[in-house]
Amino acid sequence: MSLSTLVLIVVFALLVFWAVGAYNRLIRLKNIIANAFGQIDVQLKRRYDLVPNLVEAAKKYLQHEQSTLEAVTLARNQARTASDAVRSRPANAGAVTALAVAEQALDGSLGRLFAVAEAYPELKADQTIRELSEELTSTENKVGFARQAYNDAVLDYNNAQGQFPALLIARLFGFAPSAMLQATESAVERQAVRIQL
Helix, strand or coil, rough: CCHHHHHCCCCCCHHHHHHHHHHHHHHHHHHHHHHHHHHHEEEEEEEHHHHHHHHHHHHHCCHHHHHHHHHHHHHHHHHHHHHHHHCCCCCHHHHHHHHHHHHHHHHHHHHHHHHHHHHHHHHCHHHHHHHHHHHHHHHHHHHHHHHHHHHHHHHHHHHHHHHHHHHHHHHHHHCCCCCCHHHHHCCCCCCCCCCCC
């Protein structure tokens, strides 16, 4: 075996080791994104479970605000459907963007519900409504923390799959960038839902 053949074998072996390492790193980062979304999913499920209870408890006080209650229910159902889509593909940018839009709609409808509730003193005094509101506020905070962890995982993944030379492996095996889960693009909508009953 000549020296040039030996050098070629060594270079080829190094390239194979590097490619396997880069591929495995991308897979690991993609799994971290899936795990981070799992944390969000737990909190979103809790949130989605609280919303129907809140709407049901508010119904007896808000009989003349039926459209507001229906909007909350519709937004909750759409957000839950979008969350289910992301659960099956946590690194899919389109599904994550659709979830962010659905969550914005749910936040907006909940904000309108609580704004309407301000005009109903009996509703504000109801113990069940107060407890549900506190749980919803706590869940909102947990969603925020989980969203931050998810976005950190997406940043690491996007950096890894977008940098040269790992970019070559990412393109070869179809690793696409993932989308951040942003609450909203609008500065006005960035204000948190106020829950004060």
